[in-house]
Amino acid sequence: MKGRIGFEATESFASKLDSDDPLARFRESFYVPGRVIYMDGNSLGLLCRDSESSVLRVLDEWKTLGVEGWLKSERPWFYFAEQLGAMCATLVGAGPEEVILSGTTTINIHQLVNTFYHPRGDRKKIVADELDFPSDIYALKSILKIRGANPSKDLVLAPSANDRFLDENKIVELMDEEVALVFLPSVLYRSGQLLDIQYLTEEAHRRDITIGFDCCHSVGSVPHYFDRWGVDFALWCSYKYMNGGPGSTAFLYVNKKHFDREPALAGWFGYVKDKQFDMSLHFEHSRSAGGWQMSSPAILSSAPVEGSLKVILDAGIEAVREKSLRMTSYLMYLVDEILSKKPYEFSIGTPREDARRGGHVAIEHAEGLRISEALRSRRVVPDFRPPNIVRIAPIPLYNTYHEIWQVVQHLKDIVDKKEYERFSKKRKAIS
Numbered sequence: 001m002k003g004r005i006g007f008e009a010t011e012s013f014a015s016k017l018d019s020d021d022p023l024a025r026f027r028e029s030f031y032v033p034g035r036v037i038y039m040d041g042n043s044l045g046l047l048c049r050d051s052e053s054s055v056l057r058v059l060d061e062w063k064t065l066g067v068e069g070w071l072k073s074e075r076p077w078f079y080f081a082e083q084l085g086a087m088c089a090t091l092v093g094a095g096p097e098e099v100i101l102s103g104t105t106t107i108n109i110h111q112l113v114n115t116f117y118h119p120r121g122d123r124k125k126i127v128a129d130e131l132d133f134p135s136d137i138y139a140l141k142s143i144l145k146i147r148g149a150n151p152s153k154d155l156v157l158a159p160s161a162n163d164r165f166l167d168e169n170k171i172v173e174l175m176d177e178e179v180a181l182v183f184l185p186s187v188l189y190r191s192g193q194l195l196d197i198q199y200l201t202e203e204a205h206r207r208d209i210t211i212g213f214d215c216c217h218s219v220g221s222v223p224h225y226f227d228r229w230g231v232d233f234a235l236w237c238s239y240k241y242m243n244g245g246p247g248s249t250a251f252l253y254v255n256k257k258h259f260d261r262e263p264a265l266a267g268w269f270g271y272v273k274d275k276q277f278d279m280s281l282h283f284e285h286s287r288s289a290g291g292w293q294m295s296s297p298a299i300l301s302s303a304p305v306e307g308s309l310k311v312i313l314d315a316g317i318e319a320v321r322e323k324s325l326r327m328t329s330y331l332m333y334l335v336d337e338i339l340s341k342k343p344y345e346f347s348i349g350t351p352r353e354d355a356r357r358g359g360h361v362a363i364e365h366a367e368g369l370r371i372s373e374a375l376r377s378r379r380v381v382p383d384f385r386p387p388n389i390v391r392i393a394p395i396p397l398y399n400t401y402h403e404i405w406q407v408v409q410h411l412k413d414i415v416d417k418k419e420y421e422r423f424s425k426k427r428k429a430i431s
């Protein structure tokens with residue numbers, strides 16, 4: 001019998017989805033760890049062959065060129081961050097000069113929030129949300145402290161009614177005349193809710209409030225149109241859906257209308273490019289996203305991003321999104337069909353509407369932690385987020401529909417056999 005969105009719960013239907021998949025060939029481009037069903041690409045994406053080649057090329061350039069590599073390598077290291085920024089710009093609907101590969105997510109939050117937070121008169125509050133990733137909140141509080149504000153009064157966290165989702169209208173209600181800046185995630189790291197960036201941006205600007213986004217959980221999975229939406233600034237990591245490797249260099253976006261603003265945290269790599277080596281003591285920032293760089297770019301942590309960007313651009317972000325939505329719908333369908341009733345009692349903690357969902361599905365269960373461990377022992381890699389969420393991220397470039405089907409069978413079997421009872425209720429350092 002056909003499911004309500006045209007899916008069927010049979011194994012042969014999963015195989016049919018794979019054989020009809022226009023992106024199936026990209027799986028060959030990746031190293032999928034042996035005999036593992038890898039569903040954690042929203043935490044650390046896998047290595048692709050192009051990234052490996054980029055790293056090996058850069059190592060060879062270092063070996064054979066030494067310091068000359070800054071200008072004489074295939075993609076001169078001196079311009080590498082700008083070039084990769086321009087490549088990534090097409091994924092986020094930005095001009096080539098509005099994106100730069102630089103820093104890390106948390107460093108870029110400090111850089112950009114400090115730049116764009118301009119308290120004036122009664123306007124000195126920052127609006128974020130109570131479901132935010134902790135590092136963002138730590139950074140916002142420390143910025144407020146350094147700037148002489150009071151985090152317990154001046155940081156306003158939009159509440160969630162159910163610990164899963166945020167209501168954009170409620171966030172807008174908080175945008176009053178005391179707010180100087182709004183800083184929000186694009187996709188919530190636990191539930192996978194995708195916020196309406198365009199709507200929030202329009203409403204913030206209507207009230208003369210600057211707005212920026214942490215897009216760690218959306219770039220590489222969801223298309224963005226920063227210029228069209230008028231977003232002021234954004235930042236994102238490159239190690240999740242961007243497959244840049246553990247701790248790879250992050251990205252930042254500054255809307256060109258702000259290029260004249262002085263970067264809050266100045267450093268010599270933010271200097272006007274062709275005059276940087278004049279070594280003037282008077283800082284003159286590049287009128288581009290590059291102006292917000294600080295230090296010498298980490299070339300070895302940037303190289304893999306080059307290769308992975310090539311693959312994503314080759315596949316096309318719209319096609320990636322289309323498959324991602326199909327995969328997450330299929331996973332939710334299988335959970336509903338097979339795992340929602342007694343004795344399984346799994347539920348979905350991710351929005352059902354395509355427009356409100358990022359690239360992963362939060363599967364909730366009272367025994368989520370021990371079920372995640374049982375999955376790992378069966379060579380399925382999910383991750384766990386407290387209090388009860390098994391996050392499953394089927395990645396369009398390297399996962400298959402058949403793997404999704406298998407994950408659901410594993411979950412069923414783990415509960416049928418009460419296999420999770422063999423595992424400790426204590427969390428490991430990283431889950």
Ligand SMILES: Cc1ncc(COP(=O)(O)O)c(C=O)c1O
Binds near residue numbers: 106214
């Ligand atoms: C939404 C979000 N923001 C910030 C961070 C922190 O990133 P980093 O360790 O690169 O500073 C993470 C890390 O996973 C994240 O998911």
